[in-house]
Amino acid sequence: MSGTNGPGGTNLDPWYGQYAERTSGLAASEVRALFAVASRPEVVSLAGGMPYVTALPKDLIKASFERVLSTRGDVALQYGSGQGSPALRERILEVMAEEGIRASADDVVTTTGSQQAIDLVAKLFLDPGDVVLAEAPSYVGAIGVFRSYQARTVHVATDANGLVPEALREAIRAERSAGRTIKFLYTVPDFHNPAGVTLAAERRPEIVDICREAGVLIVEDNPYGLLWFENPPPPPLRTLNPEGVVYLGSFSKTLAPGFRVGWALAPHAVREKLVLAAESAILSPSAFSQLVVTEYLSTADWRGQIAIFRGVYQERRDAMLTGLGEHLPELSWTVPNGGFYVWVSLPPELDAKQMLPRAVSELVAYTPGTAFFADGSGADHLRLSFCHPTPDNIRLGIRRLAGVIGGELDLLSTFSGTGPLHAPRHDRRFSSPPPDIG
């Protein structure tokens, strides 16, 4: 609109000039309009992070719901505790025990999805100008939260084995030398979004020790940890230093996002403040959602259901890696052993954001790498999600994507005189696929 007048509003906005300073960090995603187009059924979307809830038997949910309503209807319909349902918090301990975490239900806060947990932790810790350390790349939704509290996300180099300890040490040193205040490290150690990599077992104690020595809190976001393929990931960072880690979990990927139930497990004093912040934000999380999830966890074979999800996603991961190997062998990408995402490196002359409109017109969508950096970098990467489309559609989508990339390179070579495709290029930061899959 021609009336745009800065990030705080437009001159068509009667309240322009009244907004808080932090709203300058609230910007609509540049690719939002495109994603509206990409949701058309004829487009193969490799862009979203929507789990495949179709694999969840609806009768399990229905049975849980009916028991809740017949036995605890008045509780389900009422306000609840700001900290979340005690019965659900007990069940959450069982879920975390699958990953090796031992904790007290008193240190758990249930939240409206783990996104709210990120928001509440940020609200508790971040003053304007503070620094959050995070992987390069990092989860787009977390970067947005940190920006909304006027904090600065500083990316730390990441390779096929996750966060690089030496780079973390250096980032802490550099930020402090520059007089800046680091509030926490935000990390997704398992099946990273968007990078698809997992922090190696041998790096985990080193990362924890670096943070402990430097007095830097770790916020460990682990929505995908139980969705492993070949082998489970190493134990969470939280197991190595319970007092130094706020651990975030979610039922959005292991059950369904529609309930909006996530949680934070925090050192006790932090947990107390999280509850106060949560009460201020929403009074209490949905009792209705929490009781249905509790009933599901109490009566259904939720471990078996997670195993079903693992199989679904592993098949899709394989379809994606096979498709990439067949149709885009000149590129490199990460090989996730769980989760939802593959991170693809483009030839440096391509720009994933500029290429997206053409991809959508060719009926395939992805997320440009720029979404995952606070500083606008990442145009030479894109994130592909294998969670929602069927394996056939994933293959179709990759074929279309190969056509788009090939076309872009042809176009560039027409104008620059270089060859149409580049020799295979290996991204030093990320692994290329092993021969048996790629």
Place this chain on the structure above:
Amino acid sequence: MSGTNGPGGTNLDPWYGQYAERTSGLAASEVRALFAVASRPEVVSLAGGMPYVTALPKDLIKASFERVLSTRGDVALQYGSGQGSPALRERILEVMAEEGIRASADDVVTTTGSQQAIDLVAKLFLDPGDVVLAEAPSYVGAIGVFRSYQARTVHVATDANGLVPEALREAIRAERSAGRTIKFLYTVPDFHNPAGVTLAAERRPEIVDICREAGVLIVEDNPYGLLWFENPPPPPLRTLNPEGVVYLGSFSKTLAPGFRVGWALAPHAVREKLVLAAESAILSPSAFSQLVVTEYLSTADWRGQIAIFRGVYQERRDAMLTGLGEHLPELSWTVPNGGFYVWVSLPPELDAKQMLPRAVSELVAYTPGTAFFADGSGADHLRLSFCHPTPDNIRLGIRRLAGVIGGELDLLSTFSGTGPLHAPRHDRRFSSPPPDIG
């Protein structure tokens, strides 16, 4: 605990000193521990604001749920739009039309209860040091939100007809003379929480004009508007100036709080920012809750159900006013024509907060007036809720309360030598009950 070391944490907290400045405004309610005791079944609680969900037929909810799961299960279990379900936003227009509001569904954002709407509006507008104008007294949950953004709540005098226009004019003048920035007026015009009063029809255009002329946004919080007794309240402020009002609504009182579904209706440019803030906070509200509420509104006689709630609460309001007139005729109180609350003035020598432990030991609970002021005043008032206990329990609770107040006054007279009870005192700010009820 002896280790308390200031509002930011304790010296038992390894992260003490790391919290954001705004956490100094995050304090646990002083009466929280008492309310845990007050939730014992033998205590008559006139303290909470829990609606009487037992009056809601569970089969209506069950039928809505089953239809959602059988026809739109994958949508209900999935992530949804950050702005909220379009079908629900259309239904919300019908609910608001009951109050005379005409609007576009595009200007509605559904939220995790209207508490989240308050939080998001505060996040959008409030910089540290900004001023929010609000009734004296005001909703405790809103005061807490404003504090959490380091804003200052300035109370404006309120009488039996609601906010006093002249006092609003004077507050705007005084705050601006002092060089402070007023960001909005937060007001609950209908069946005020905690004051129980309703902004008179003739004052509404005056309040709107004062704010329009002064360039002050109005945040109109209206969770109780449809729960009127004798007559509906005058039309909302939003009908008088759509561009100058952010209107907040909720299903917590007209349906059930357990779904955590509320909404904001905002001027278009504000609405755009609210959606961005909501996405940052929770990605999207619960699709599951939203679809069940939509189905309920589409198929159940929700207007008839609200009429049932009106009857339930009116009977309870009558029981409370009758009890007050019989057992505490020397006090004065407001007479609500809807909603959940009666605001009681105590003799000035009593302190509602100091008296609460004794009341709880006598098996009755209330909320001290101090909860509803940002500045610690209000000790000479208490809020009584008639929403949740049965009429018999309300009468029992009032009898117990009269015993507590009488005992406190006897005790004071023993030490001061004055009479045991004071002559009836009329609170100039609030109406005493009319003869036919009180």
